[in-house]
Amino acid sequence: MELIRSENGIILCGEEHFDPFMSCECGQCFRFEKRNNDEYSLIAHGRELVIRRDPCGWLFCGTDEEEFRSVWESYFDLDRDYGAIIKGFSGDAKISEAAGYASGIRIFRQDAWETLISFIISQNNNIPRIKKIISALCALLGEKSESGIYSFPTAESIASSGIEGLAPIRSGFRAKYIIDAAEKVLSGEVELERIAKGSYEDGLAELKRIKGVGDKVANCVLLFGFGFCNAFPIDVWMKKVIDRYYGGSFDISSLGGYAGIAQQYLFYFERSTSDGKGE
């Protein structure tokens, strides 16, 4: 990985398995905006990062090498050898095909609390609306920074707003689930720090104690918010993949603990190539 200083920020060159735009569009995060084909803005760590496509690689505007090394390198999971992981999938032709198509995806190391609420909001919902509701939630209950960015609201602020306080974000039937998550995290009944240190199985069981959190949402939170790379969320798209290419059942045990990364490749590949139609 090579970092080059530029007048606008810092340029990352020669990173084969990294496309931040593809990584945003693969459905793992929701606080981003596509400005045009060559520019995205992304909110994470309480700040806005503008990313531009560059002839050499990717330009991260308004940041320097020190901030990039200490904040963004780990956020974008740049320390992990995705090339080696993809090689490990070589025994599975479908995953290898999907990985070839979607090899720019990296799993962002997102905040666990934000990921939990975001994927509760995602249930039975479409991505433009998920983004809108999260944005409204941050504007309603987050704190505005000097640069005008709203933080993701704390469990305390959501719990104290109450279900009627959430009405303006128009999250529908999910509001009661958001409140339940906030109350359980606030009281310590569900402890995110404990999940981070514990096993995948314990984390799954703990997250599912929250109303509105089932297998699918819990696995998304474990994968995207806690970095459990073996978490394997199965949604309508993955059901389709499993039915169509794997005869209705799927065994993750041969994926070397990286089932979640394989899932991202399959999910993105299927969504991008199927057009939503039958075959």
Next chain:
DNA sequence: TACCAGGGCCTTT
């Protein structure tokens, strides 16, 4: 095991 729960995006008419 069906069916229901906000709401709005998006495609089709």
Next chain:
DNA sequence: AAAGGCCATGGT
């Protein structure tokens, strides 16, 4: 312009 399908689901 209006209609209807659909949506990174889970509870009952």
